[in-house]
Amino acid sequence: MSAQENKPKERVGVYVCHCGTNIAGVVNVGEVSKWASDNMKDEGVVISRDYKFMCSSLGQELIQKDIKEQKLTRVVVGACSPHLHERTFRNACKGAGLNPYLCELVSIREQDSWVHTDKIAATEKAKAIISGGVARVIHHEALEPLHVPIHPATLIVGGGIAGIQAALEIADAGFPVYLVEREPSIGGHMAQFDKTFPTLDCSACILTPKMVDVGNHKNITMLTYSEVQKVDGYVGNFAVTIKKRARYVKTEDCTGCGICWEKCPKKVIDDKFEAGIGYRKAVYTPFPQAVPKYPVIDDINCTYFVKGTCKACEKFCPTNAIDFTQKDEIMTVEVGNIILATGWDLFDARRVPNYGYGRLANVFTNMEFERMSNSAGPTGGNIVLRDGKTPPKSVGIVHCVGSRDKNYNNYCSAICCMQSLKFAHLVHEKTGATVYNFYIDIRTPAKGYDEFYQRIIEEGTLFVRGKVAEVTDAARNPGEEGKLIIQVEDTLVGKQRRIPVDMVILSAGLEPRSDSKALAKTFGISCSADGWFIERHPKLDPVATMTEGVYIAGCVQGPKDIPASVAQGAAAAARILGKIQQKEIALEPVRATIHEEQCSGCRICNTMCPFNAILFHEDKMVSEVNPALCQGCGTCVAACPAGAITGTGFSNEQILSQIDGLLLLTLDKKETVPSGS
Amino acid sequence: MTEETKPFEPVIIGFTCNWCSYRAADMAGIARMKYAPNVRLIRLMCSGRLDPTFVFKAIAGGADAVLVSGCHPGDCHYSTQNYKAMRRYHLMKRVLTQMGVEPGRLKLLWASAAEGQIFANEINKFVEEVRALGPLNWNQAGAEIPVEGAVEEVKV
Incomplete structure (x- = not known):
């Protein structure tokens, strides 16, 4: 209010977070905080503190206390990414009566301590980042969020x-x-399943109602x-x-x-x-x-x-x-x-040629098995070989097909272990066949899942730990004749094994929908x-x-x-x-505004906007931004040759000052080191 | 002295968009991927917000190089605004060259929110490239530096 001419007009508080040792382990937080209070007085820093966890209630109270006692008009927090805690600190400021948009959170964790190992360089970078934040926050304006109604549908x-x-x-x-x-009926993949693990209730019975x-x-x-x-x-x-x-x-x-x-x-x-x-x-x-x-x-x-x-x-x-x-x-x-x-697509088991799906008749995918086991399915619920009548005497279930495999997908498909155990149970129950499960690790972490696993073990399913190398019909001895042979290294025994079976079920993994990228874009x-x-x-x-x-x-x-x-x-x-x-939602007030008196009516911005948010007034020969349509990208701001457009929250003054702030230390150094030596 | 034996540490200002490339930086952090500490980032809502002034201001203010980063073409949160950034990038490269600044001091990087590793690798690569160029040298005349693919236009 009564600022003197040569005094900085804002009172800035700087808060540097330790984040436990997440930041403090690499960045010398105390030094950064002290540096800010010693060196940034001219920029308006009146207080600088460091604290273990700025985002904790005590940390927030610290800021709030300073806002009130030190009459801070701007706050800079050096902590984690703004995508994590920007709202937290803005709300803290709001709680102390400071407009939330007068607070700037700069990241010295994701972009500094977590990605650098050189402690000195990381500390210097943290100072630069804080300095950039201080330079920028001075040009922040008090903003109010935009309120738009929410359609109830x-x-x-x-x-x-x-x-x-x-x-x-x-x-x-x-x-x-x-x-x-997209399909003619709702229900999704669940409608195709026979039983659901671990309770084995019929999928249709719980879904169709x-x-x-x-x-x-x-x-x-x-x-x-x-x-x-x-x-x-x-x-x-x-x-x-x-x-x-x-x-x-x-x-x-x-x-x-x-x-x-x-x-x-x-x-x-x-x-x-x-x-x-x-x-x-x-x-x-x-x-x-x-x-x-x-x-x-x-x-x-x-x-x-x-x-x-x-x-x-x-x-x-x-x-x-x-x-x-x-x-x-x-x-x-x-x-x-x-x-x-929109769910998932099944991994195409044909992509693993050594498992023979599509080539060897009696290799089935998990989805085929689900349909076969379902009493409403094509075989009436009978588990039979591809000929449609012979029940298998032995069945091998291969886990992790296309999952946890660097050649296909690195991730675990999460459901295959339980699904394979369920299959083992269904085969046992319906055919009495011998069942082998070929697994890398059994993962049964949810409620009732491990109990189900124990039950399947007790039912007599055989477990072989090892990634299946090949499924083949090339017999090496009379006992393998007419069978599918599963070649696997049993890692618990430390031996290669060949296990002949009548039927192989591949637990193919889950993949994103083939059109998921297009959907994401839409x-x-x-x-x-x-x-x-x-x-x-x-x-x-x-x-x-x-x-x-x-x-x-x-x-x-x-x-x-x-x-x-x-x-x-x-x-x-x-x-x-x-x-x-x-009934209504508060939107970030990051919007472009055209200053009528500076607008020359050149209409360059009109074509820049992908949201058609800029309209041109023929009568006044000036453009205007419709704030409800503007999404705040700022392209028009950068394009305006007259500098007539301001981007709230990301104004030219803010960005240019931040550049200066980030380079503050660099300039100091360059001035002290004589050029050429 | 020790000052002389130390390798040149360039200072680079990086501009990222809020949606893809800043998140790629966040992702690199969350995954604790290590990269050179020479880049200082400024978050914009979109790479389309990048006013060429920002780049020139950074160079004038003592930065040795500038990184411009946004969503992959076609992935822009604001539909097509990163194309505008790309056009400005080519323009700025030419202007910098005319001003006597090596075009290698400006880099454009597309990084999606999932590409923390790419972000980290590219920063390391860029820092090495700028290190090889040495500190920004304003004394160089514009004509001495060739412009790839734009020589005719620059000649006039």
């Missing part, structure tokens, strides 16, 4: 168990949900056989373009009686739901309990679409529900939040190098993403089992319900 992409759970939670709370599913609830719920709009094409807008106000593929069935007339698929003459191998071991018709529902019950006509295989004649389904349909003239429909829905629960979120979607925080925020309003649930975030997927679906729903209840 939610879009859920993916109708597997995670999406179903999320949809029911939100719909039961009384808010509208659009559930988009939930599917029916979704189908009947007044708050849920199911959009099956549909895909999201485009997402516009931002948290609270997304406009989502969805393509509804033509079913060629009028859903308002169809009763789901099933006469059409009974009469359809065209048999097609069902490589989706039946994993390639069963057939469906060209007009079909993937499975009897499908929700919705209406079939679709597969226009790639349908005789009418291929040859121009047939229409058997149309002739026999008692309600005239078949409509060959239907076209794909494009619709737009408005939603406030989005949950992505929704503006990031994928890990493997292709799983990245959560906001790996431990503390597993269902949110870095994009406000977009949440993830289930295997789309990483391999997980049914309980974990359900938990994430419910968690994402809870997060969104909390947001909807608030």
Whole structure:
């Protein structure tokens, strides 16, 4: 207020965090703090402290006390990444009456102590980073977050168990949900399974009631056989373009009686739901309990679409529900939040040629086995060899196919151990065959899982520890004749073994959807190098993403089992319900503003904006930013030749001062060291 | 003295976008990947925010080199703004050359949030490249430094 001319006009407090030894182990925190208070007085630093854990309540109170007692007008915290604790420190400042945007958190952990080993260099770098923060914070302005209303509807992409759970939670709370599913029915992979570990309850028995609830719920709009094409807008106000593929069935007339698929003459191998071991018709529902019950006509295989004649389904349909003239429909829905629960793809076991899948008839994948074991599946629940009738006398189950393998995927697929144990049980129960499990490590960490493992051991399943080298039909002795031989190094015995079996089941791992990168781009979120979607925080925020309003649930975030997927679906729903209840959301006030008096009307910025947030006033010949549409990228700010655009939070003054601050020490050094010596 | 035997330690200012490359730096930190301590980062919301002034200011202020980093083309959080950064990068390289600064003192790096390792490796590589160039030498005349692929345009 009453600042003297030559005195710095802001009172800055600097706080350097030890983060236990995370920072203090490498950076001399005390020295940095002392350096700031000794050398940055001219910049306005009035107090500088270091503390064990700045983010703790005591650390925050320290800052708050100083704000009040020292009348600080700016705060710089040198600690972890702003992506972790920016909000924490801003809130601390707010609590002490300082506008939260007058606080700057600079990272001396992720970008300094954790990545450097040279203690002196790291300490010098920390000083530079702090100095940059101080120089920058002086130019910060007090800002108020922008408040935008939240549309109460939610879009859920993916109708597997995670999406179903999320949809029911939100719909039961009384808010509208659009559930988009690419396949003709919701249910996802869980609908294909036979039994679920570790309780062995039938998958359909626990899933289908939930599917029916979704189908009947007044708050849920199911959009099956549909895909999201485009997402516009931002948290609270997304406009989502969805393509509804033509079913060629009028859903308002169809009763789901099933006469059409009974009469359809065209048999097609069902490589989706039946994993390639069963057939469906060209007009079909993937499975009897499908929700919705209406079939679709597969226009790639349908005789009418291929040859121009047939229409058997149309002739026999008692309600005239078949409509060959239907076209794909494009619709737009408005939603406030989005949950992505698009699940996973099965690792293609053909990629491991030495296991013989696709070449050796009696090598099966886990999905094929699930369908075979399912009483509603193609074999009626009988476990038989590829000939369709012979039950196996011995079965080998190979773990970690495509997982924990540098040649394919490094990660553990999380479900294969339990799934393989389940298979062992089912084979035992249904055929009495001898079962071998070939494993690298058995991982049964969740509730009831290890007990299940013990039970399978007691049932007499044989365990061989070792990664299978090869599955072959080349017999070396009469005992191996006509069998599949599993070549493996038994690492517990320390010997190579050849184990002849009738059937091999490959526990293929989980992979991200083949189109996950495109999906991530559509929704503006990031994928890990493997292709799983990245959560906001790996431990503390597993269902949110870095994009406000977009949440993830289930295997789309990483391999997980049914309980974990359900938990994430419910968690994402809870997060969104909390947001909807608030009715509006506070957005970061990082926005561009055009100063009318400086704008020359050149319109360079108009074409720069990907969000069409800049409009041009023909009458005044100046451009203006619509703050509701502006996302704050700042490209227009950098492009304006007249310097007429300010980017709040990232203004030219702030960045240029930060550059100066970061280089402060460098200049000092360069001045003291005479050039040329 | 010892001062002379020490290798030249360049000071590099790095600009990262908030969404991909700053997170790549965070990722490198979380995974404790080690890299040279010569780069000091400034976080922008988007590499498209990079005003060429920032680069010139850094060089003028004593930095030996500047790193510009953003999301991979096509991955930009703001859809296409990193392309604008890329165009400016080529422009700045040319201007720096005309001013007598080696074009190797400006580097563009695409790094996604998952690419901490790439971020760390590229920083190490860049620091070595700049170390080889030596301290920024303003006395050099612009014409002495060849510009790759842009010689005709620069000649006039």
